[in-house]
Amino acid sequence: MDRLNEDVKRALKAKDKKRLSVLRGVKSSLQNEAIKEGRELQEQDALSVLNREWKQRKESLHEFENAGRDDLTEEIEKELAILSEYMPESLSEEELDRIVQETITETGASSGSDMGTVMSAVMPKVQGRADGKLVNQFVRKHLT
Known part of the structure; x- marks a missing residue:
């Protein structure tokens, strides 16, 4: 501020x-x-x-x-x-993919029905550094 x-x-x-x-x-x-x-x-x-x-x-x-x-x-x-100028540096796709995979492992998610759980765990980690639509795509890719 x-x-x-x-x-x-x-x-x-x-x-x-x-x-x-x-x-x-x-x-x-x-x-x-x-x-x-x-x-x-x-x-x-x-x-x-x-x-x-x-x-x-x-x-x-x-x-x-x-x-x-x-x-x-x-x-x-x-x-x-x-x-x-005020936004944090965006995550690369590789970094985002790694975060999504780690979160899936942490939450024990195994299917598409766990998508909400994974999304709610990933979003605070990537806040302002990745678009929610992109996060959703990565989570969906790994859960299906």
Whole structure:
């Protein structure tokens, strides 16, 4: 949060309206989440909020691309570039596969009916570093 506050100040001084808008939006989302939770956010909570912001923009980007709105696509790509500075480094497919296999072993899962158990155990381990759809694909691959 300190880094975010400092970056908001820098964006203000630099008169970088786009960066300022994105950072204020993220800061607002973090504050709203803290109010909703009734406590100060932990790093994991903040990652969850950032991930939600990232996903919303990715979905918008996809919709704008499908609609042929290049002007809006450019804007969303700029926002994603700004957000990416705050996101943890993504896991490689090999790392994700290893985490999924370890979790399947830990939980004793053996069939597709154990998918929910494995997903709920894997997601906290990869929070903000892997997309849920990709995790789902890996879990499904190993359980079927």
